[in-house]
Amino acid sequence: MPTVTKNLIIINVLLYLGTIVAQGYGIDLADYMGLHFFMADSFNPAQLITYMFMHGGFTHLFFNMFAVWMFGRILEQVWGPKRFLFYYIACGIGAGLIQEIVQFVEYKTVLSGYTMVQTISGTIPMSEYLNMMNTVGASGAVYAILLAFGMLFPNQQLFIFPLPFPIKAKYFVIGYALIELYSGFANNPNDNVAHFAHLGGMIFGFILIMYWRKKNNDHGTYYS
Numbered sequence: 050m051p052t053v054t055k056n057l058i059i060i061n062v063l064l065y066l067g068t069i070v071a072q073g074y075g076i077d078l079a080d081y082m083g084l085h086f087f088m089a090d091s092f093n094p095a096q097l098i099t100y101m102f103m104h105g106g107f108t109h110l111f112f113n114m115f116a117v118w119m120f121g122r123i124l125e126q127v128w129g130p131k132r133f134l135f136y137y138i139a140c141g142i143g144a145g146l147i148q149e150i151v152q153f154v155e156y157k158t159v160l161s162g163y164t165m166v167q168t169i170s171g172t173i174p175m176s177e178y179l180n181m182m183n184t185v186g187a188s189g190a191v192y193a194i195l196l197a198f199g200m201l202f203p204n205q206q207l208f209i210f211p212l213p214f215p216i217k218a219k220y221f222v223i224g225y226a227l228i229e230l231y232s233g234f235a236n237n238p239n240d241n242v243a244h245f246a247h248l249g250g251m252i253f254g255f256i257l258i259m260y261w262r263k264k265n266n267d268h269g270t271y272y273s
Contacts, residue, residue, distance in 0.1 A: 050118070051125040053134045058114045061187060064102050065110050079103050079185050084145050086152045089179035101141040103185040113187045120198045127201060136197065136257060137190045140250045144189020147249025151233075152182055184243050189250030192229070196222055196251045200258055226251060 068078045084100035085092040104110040125133040156179075160166070166178040198205075199222030206215040216224075226248065233244035 051122050051130065051133075053130045053137075054117060054122040054125050057117055057121070057137065057187075061102055061104065061110060061114055061117075065104050065107075068103065079105070080183065083183040083185040084148065086156070086179050086182040087149050088153070088156065089182060090176065091180045091183075097142050097145045098138065100145060100185055101138075101187045101190055104187070105185055109186055109188075113191050116191045116194060117187070120194045124194060124197055124201070136193065136254065139257065140193030140253045141187065141190035143253030144193070144243075144246040144250035145184065147252065148184050148189075148243050148246040151245040184246060186243075188243070189246045191250070192225070192247040193250040193254030195225060196254045197258060198222075200255075 064078070064082075071078045080091065082096065082099035082103050084096045104113065121133070121137070124136070128136070160175065160178075164175050165172050166175060168178070199218040203217065203219035205218040207218055207221055208215050209221060229244045229247045229251075232242065233248065
């Protein structure tokens with residue numbers, strides 16, 4: 050396994066285990082390292098990086114790291130470790146920025162008119178509610194990896210459970226993007242997945258790849 054891919058998986062796993070250990074001491078690492086809404090008291094700019102190394106559970110961690118292993122190692126072999134790491138981190142930050150913008154729109158259009166919010170546990174001040182808007186996970190960077198694989202190897206056949214037939218990578222990526230777009234606008238109150246962050250990772254990934262392709266055409270070889 051390439052160096053960056055391997056170390057990304059190790060870091061994510063170690064921080065997940067560290068989160069479990071810290072909970073035993075009454076410390077919530079996700080609250081410190083997760084990405085808070087920028088208008089909340091708990092927000093810290095460094096969270097735009099740290100949030101992508103935190104996860105909300107084992108399943109969340111497993112599927113993200115499985116995708117990093119399955120697709121990320123191929124990208125690292127094609128691009129090299131420095132370019133792959135830059136792509137991963139940049140797209141993760143981009144996903145976080147898109148999530149912040151979506152939350153700001155929600156705040157301006159809905160929440161800003163209230164000083165108190167009714168939750169399942171009771172009524173709380175708006176300032177406390179804003180601190181609860183916390184995003185964790187590498188999914189934004191992972192979706193950028195999926196996009197890159199689909200753009201570099203568009204006709205590569207993939208077997209995706211539960212589909213009984215292979216599907217080309219380009220259709221797999223397009224399908225995932227459409228699902229995320231629909232889920233984001235559906236705004237299901239029981240859905241706590243940051244769909245627009247996923248799309249944000251793909252958007253930033255697309256911009257980077259198109260920039261590199263243009264640079265490749267103008268000045269030399271980056272990748273074919």
